[in-house]
Amino acid sequence: MTESAGQKAPSLSVISKQGAEYKLLIDGVSVALANSIRRALVAYVPTLAIDEALFAENNTSFYREYIAHRLSLIPIKTDMSYEELADNFYEPKREVSMVLDVKSDGDTTVYASELKFPDGQVATTHPKIPIISMVKGQSLRAELTARVGTGRQHAKWQPVSAAASVNYPMIKILNENCGDCKKCVDACPTGALGLVDGKLKVVDPLACTLCQACEEACPGAVEVGSYPDRFVLSFELNGQIDARTALMAALEILNRGLRSILSQLEVLTYEKKAD
């Protein structure tokens, strides 16, 4: 009888964070699950975005439609827990009102910092986004409504952009004592390989793009592949919610969907017993 090694428990850790850009390691999951998490992050996690604009005054040089379009793409602070976000995925309810009220005394640029909640707080985490230019004597006044929505409806609701899930590279050096000719190191376009104390080493596995140039440079000495159950999830936050809330909401939305299916399977079990 052979002994099963069992499935390792899935785990998640931070590889790097630079400003709004994150790289996370997701280990012990299938390619389907890793991609489901990525897709839920992009397309399912709701955020607030301006969805209605009522212009009380606009004598600027810009059409209302143009201004409304620009306003809709400004990331709006979405102060909600991951549970509230999951609730709003299944039943969108949250609405927040805002005002934009600018009078120009001279040539000026209107920035997103002019977007205010009713309590006077700036409504965005990106106050330096320019909206329009104005000249002396012009004024712009609009009442705005932000509503929850998801990236599958429109990109303005995406909490992240440039989200990718790629296999974690597996680079095997078959003979570490091969010498120091460096042909494979020089062939590597990303610096994943290097010589350390005269020995060939993998110095930056995450830099590897699986291009196989090293294998071609020295056949039989290096083997490149990828882990089947280990992935690097990279994304850049757009600014409505933080990374932890976004990921927890993505997992909670997937979890609630699966639990819903599970509860229906339980109904089938009762039906079977009743037969």
Ligand code: SF4
């Ligand atoms: S693996 Fe081949 S190319 Fe790379 S250092 Fe060794 S002998 Fe040179």
Ligand code: SF4
């Ligand atoms: S597969 Fe390409 S990127 Fe990766 S180590 Fe080899 S040469 Fe470098």
